[in-house]
Amino acid sequence: MGVVADAWTWLATGANWQGEAGVWHRLGEHLWFSGVSLVLSCLIALPAAFWLGHVGKGGALAVNVSNVGRAVPTLAVLVLLTLTPLGRQGGVPTIVALVLFAVPPLLTNTYLGMREVDRSVVEAARGMGMSGGQLFRTVELPLALPLVMTGLRLAAVQVIATATLAAMAGEGGLGRIITAGFHTYDTAQVFAGALLVGALALLVEGVLAAAGRALAGHGRKRTET
Template sequence: MGVFGETWSWLADGANWSGESGVWHLLGQHLYFSVVSLLVACVIGLPAALYLGHIGKGGALAVNLSNVGRAVPTFAVLALLITTPLRKNGDVPTILALVLFAVPPLLTNAYVGMREVDRSVVEAARGMGMSGRQVFFRVELPLAYPLVMNGVRSATVQVIATATLAAMVGEGGLGRIITAGFNTQSTPQVVAGALIVGLLALLVEGALVLASRLCDPMRRRGAAAAE
């Protein structure tokens, strides 16, 4: 039948989708890890990056420090956290490791987006009497929005893919399908797990692309002006 035929058979088997070890249950765990981690990372990274980009101070240092996290393998961080007292707090080590992994792209893109806003536009807005708050929300943030959302999409896809590592330290998520396939030497199951994770990442990124276009403040302003 071949690997792809056997993979399709595995995916078509309803028994593999139900129960605590089934795809639906593991998908729920995977989404929980990913969504919570991204929300926490956004709360930490975006306000700091946008503010530093607005004032133009300290951003380069913050970006460089956050990028240090990219040099450390996520699995190493996760394995280290599992050995600490945090292990008693259930999913905290997994979420914390994913947060550390998600912050760099969020912080970098948001800061760069703010700093790449045309300074002449900013100065013109200030010359019109806008306060610093008005310049931030009505000029800088709308113009930086595309790069900010690129960072969000990048972090989201990376977190969804990396969350599979949680299974390697005994946590849940779609990674359990892959690790179980390795343990039983079932190549079709490994391929099926990888396909599900890849499809999930593509679907979520597509949804974010659509949402970012619909919520683009410049797009809404253009539509309003056309009316």
């Protein structure tokens, strides 16, 4: 319990929250890395998964190819990108590595969500004369939302946790608090940094879970009407 108490003391010290090395600044950097990476991942994965799930062709291959990215160590990708010309562009290696890490769960869950929509419901909608766009908006998307949001939650939590590796490449984020603690043999600071990352991940997961439940309920009402 001594380490926990020391970490709490570190977190309760106002000086540790101020300045460029303080918690607020590092939190802002962490959120920026994570947010940009997640938005880019959604822009890449969601349209492709929605389309493949809608047409029902080529999706399995795309999912298997994207899942190869899960076997690639994120830290290795980050270090390699840092050694390329991209390394001179602040934050770019971190964002690219996080995007590669976040695309697989988004693509996989969204595609599966689309394909698990009851085919009888889809055929009934087609029989009513719905166009492809109407079918997607009013039937497939609302029913697929629970799995889509599950993929988003997984990607968000993974990105937030993995963004701590940015510190290994000399970038910012909450990981810098942890590495700074290691360099000074300050166990309390290391533990405090880990707590901050864990708390942020849990907070985002909770918010997205609540949003997913709300959207799923709204989607069911749309399909019923």
